[in-house]
Amino acid sequence: xxxxxxxxxxxxxxxxLIGGVVLFPAGYMVYTSFxxxxxxxxDTGPAGLGNFVAVFGRAELPRVLANTAVWVAGVVGLTLVxxxxxxxxxxxxxxxxxxxxxxxxxxxxxxxxxxxxxFVYGLDPFYGIITHALVDxxxxxPGTGPLKTPLSAFLWAMGVGVFVSVPFxxxxxxxxxxxxxxxxxxxxxxxxxxxLAAYRSVVFPMLRPAxxxxxxxxxxxxxxxxxxxxxxxxxxxxxxxxxxxxxxFKLIQADRQVDTASALSVVNFLVIAAVIAGYLRVARPxxxx
Amino acid sequence: MRLRRLLxxxxxxxxxxxxxxxxxxxxxxGDITLLVPSYSDHTKPYWTDLISRFExxxxxxxxxxxxxxxxxxxxxxxxxxxxxxxxxxxxxxxFAAFAKDDLxxxxxxVASPATLTDLQDGFRANAGIDGTQYAFPLIASTRTLFxxxxxxxxxxxxxxxxxxxxLLADGKxxxxxxxxxxxxGMPLGREEAQAETSIWTFGAGGDWVRDxxxxxxxxxxxxxxxxxxxxxxENATQPDPGATNRTPLLNVFIQGKLGMIEGLxxxxxxxxxxxxALRWGTAPIPTRDGRPVTLGVADHLMAFxxxxxxQATVRKFVDxxxxxxxxxxxVRTEGFIPTTKSGAGAMTGDPRLADFLATLPNAKFYPSTNxxxxxxxxxxxxxxxxxxxxxEPAAVLAEIQRRADDASR
Numbered sequence: 001x002x003x004x005x006x007x008x009x010x011x012x013x014x015x016x017l018i019g020g021v022v023l024f025p026a027g028y029m030v031y032t033s034f035x036x037x038x039x040x041x042x043d044t045g046p047a048g049l050g051n052f053v054a055v056f057g058r059a060e061l062p063r064v065l066a067n068t069a070v071w072v073a074g075v076v077g078l079t080l081v082x083x084x085x086x087x088x089x090x091x092x093x094x095x096x097x098x099x100x101x102x103x104x105x106x107x108x109x110x111x112x113x114x115x116x117x118x119f120v121y122g123l124d125p126f127y128g129i130i131t132h133a134l135v136d137x138x139x140x141x142p143g144t145g146p147l148k149t150p151l152s153a154f155l156w157a158m159g160v161g162v163f164v165s166v167p168f169x170x171x172x173x174x175x176x177x178x179x180x181x182x183x184x185x186x187x188x189x190x191x192x193x194x195x196l197a198a199y200r201s202v203v204f205p206m207l208r209p210a211x212x213x214x215x216x217x218x219x220x221x222x223x224x225x226x227x228x229x230x231x232x233x234x235x236x237x238x239x240x241x242x243x244x245x246x247x248x249f250k251l252i253q254a255d256r257q258v259d260t261a262s263a264l265s266v267v268n269f270l271v272i273a274a275v276i277a278g279y280l281r282v283a284r285p286x287x288x289x
Numbered sequence: 290m291r292l293r294r295l296l297x298x299x300x301x302x303x304x305x306x307x308x309x310x311x312x313x314x315x316x317x318x319g320d321i322t323l324l325v326p327s328y329s330d331h332t333k334p335y336w337t338d339l340i341s342r343f344e345x346x347x348x349x350x351x352x353x354x355x356x357x358x359x360x361x362x363x364x365x366x367x368x369x370x371x372x373x374x375x376x377x378x379x380x381x382x383x384f385a386a387f388a389k390d391d392l393x394x395x396x397x398x399v400a401s402p403a404t405l406t407d408l409q410d411g412f413r414a415n416a417g418i419d420g421t422q423y424a425f426p427l428i429a430s431t432r433t434l435f436x437x438x439x440x441x442x443x444x445x446x447x448x449x450x451x452x453x454x455x456l457l458a459d460g461k462x463x464x465x466x467x468x469x470x471x472x473x474g475m476p477l478g479r480e481e482a483q484a485e486t487s488i489w490t491f492g493a494g495g496d497w498v499r500d501x502x503x504x505x506x507x508x509x510x511x512x513x514x515x516x517x518x519x520x521x522x523e524n525a526t527q528p529d530p531g532a533t534n535r536t537p538l539l540n541v542f543i544q545g546k547l548g549m550i551e552g553l554x555x556x557x558x559x560x561x562x563x564x565x566a567l568r569w570g571t572a573p574i575p576t577r578d579g580r581p582v583t584l585g586v587a588d589h590l591m592a593f594x595x596x597x598x599x600q601a602t603v604r605k606f607v608d609x610x611x612x613x614x615x616x617x618x619x620v621r622t623e624g625f626i627p628t629t630k631s632g633a634g635a636m637t638g639d640p641r642l643a644d645f646l647a648t649l650p651n652a653k654f655y656p657s658t659n660x661x662x663x664x665x666x667x668x669x670x671x672x673x674x675x676x677x678x679x680x681e682p683a684a685v686l687a688e689i690q691r692r693a694d695d696a697s698r
Binding site for chain 2: 041
């Protein structure tokens with residue numbers, strides 16, 4: 001106990017930071033969700049559950065919730081599968097491996113807004129280079145861009161989501177692969193395990209903790225991701241290509257409802273907490289067996 | 290990993306420090322902040338020069354300038370006001386919601402009688418609520434139809450359209466030319482859908498307000514929106530108007546790939562800068578029966594009360610902005626229509642303004658003095674594009690009306 005107290009002065013800056021940057025804003029958000037806030041943030045009194053009623057009364061909510069589920073499951077799932085394959089490939093020795101590994105960092109290092117904007121220009125109906133290619137090979141009609149209809153825009157945005165999530169995940173997988181001792185694999189081979197069998201019963205189980213970390217971080221990141229959708233589907237009318245996060249933003253920007261947006265953020269927070277709790281319970285990724 | 294954590298922690302500290310140091314409406318008396326949107330590349334140099342002359346003429350006064358893009362300025366203002374860091378003087382389109390929250394000085398508290406009486410009466414009436422003036426009209430703009438003379442010639446169109454029937458026929462003729470060329474550029478994307486929508490509803494004789502109440506779901510507005518949908522259905526427009534923003538589409542017109550588009554008083558300058566070879570013309574906006582109407586927009590200057598200590602400096606600065614020579618230079622720099630009597634007098638005969646000044650008497654404005662308008666505008670921006678995607682116009686207007694009613698409560 002005394003030792004912990006002695007550590008307090010050293011921890012104080014960190015605790016202060018966590019309190020100031022994480023806890024206070026989160027608490028303030030919960031507080032705001034029960035207040036009536038004017039368009040410019042002037043508090044005009046308690047709202048009770050009014051803001052939550054407003055959130056659940058919105059006609060587009062079912063579609064947006066479904067979109068959110070597809071968005072998170074789709075982007076994270078595809079990212080994990082691709083990263084497992086890519087990690088396996090980059091774990092092999094081959095000439096130029098260092099260069100390939102470095103190149104993988106690029107989508108991660110670049111700003112997400114910039115990456116999305118590059119795609120927005122590429123997919124423009126009039127001068128987009130990707131649109132041109134799609135038209136030339138007969139996959140799209142001239143004059144219309146893939147970002148102009150909700151479904152196709154949403155799928156493209158998911159693609160960009162995967163594109164920017166794969167590097168980090170691959171590096172986590174690579175780190176996990178590096179911790180697997182060679183002799184265990186050799187022992188498996190000696191016991192007659194083929195490549196697939198060795199992967200399924202030796203490599204994959206040992207990757208579980210690394211994958212768990214990657215999955216949780218990705219779920220949080222992807223769930224909260226605004227820039228991709230804001231940049232790529234922001235010009236679309238209606239809410240057919242929105243997740244709860246981009247809907248929160250539209251509530252503030254278009255409908256000027258800071259209070260309703262706070263309520264939706266609180267709902268968002270509860271949903272993500274539930275998703276992660278569920279994941280930890282069902283997949284039990286941290287178990288050691 | 291530890292390095293990353295360290296980096297992240299130091300980044301967070303930097304943000305905190307920056308937040309603590311930034312903002313604030315200045316230190317001592319005589320220090321004021323000015324927040325303006327960027328109309329063009331000339332905006333910042335203009336204000337910088339004006340401020341340095343103001344500071345020389347008024348020793349002890351300091352004006353801190355902040356320039357923001359139109360995309361961001363609403364968010365910046367909202368964040369600043371929420372944080373108790375409102376600028377002392379703000380240049381933006383709508384002021385009613387600030388006045389409703391009792392954040393603004395009355396106009397007569399921060400300007401001399403001479404400045405107030407020099408404002409044109411029509412604009413001045415649009416700058417107050419219930420007879421009390423809260424804002425200063427700074428610049429105005431109207432829209433006209435811009436058309437591509439080469440495409441008109443190729444499609445065999447002799448004169449620009451006057452009615453919706455002409456517009457529909459001409460749009461179809463130009464779209465039929467093919468080769469990536471389209472008739473009428475219709476930007477119903479989020480950026481400024483309320484402007485394009487207003488052009489159609491005004492063209493049908495509609496209006497957004499009646500007896501102080503926001504009226505979206507009316508027979509006239511419905512007629513306008515139906516016609517807009519007809520234009521899309523019959524391929525007189527570019528594909529997917531519902532998801533097309535104004536700025537990129539205006540560039541497509543400037544590149545010569547659109548027959549027609551509604552442009553602003555600043556559009557000719559953009560054409561000269563980006564594609565001087567374009568052969569274009571401009572004509573009044575076509576309406577249902579050819580009766581002239583246009584969308585007028587006025588931007589305003591307004592002064593925030595804050596702690597009330599800067600009133601004297603703010604007043605001096607507002608008068609300085611509206612000083613005849615300073616004001617005319619500003620309007621000339623940005624290429625807009627003046628809102629003062631002396632400014633209009635100084636600029637009559639300016640050929641660049643002639644087409645637009647002619648439309649001013651027929652201009653209808655957004656009901657920006659109605660406190661529910663900004664939410665209504667947001668709803669139009671979010672929803673109206675669905676009409677172009679085939680959704681029933683009556684249903685869309687009803688939904689926008691519902692949100693306007695919510696905001697009026």
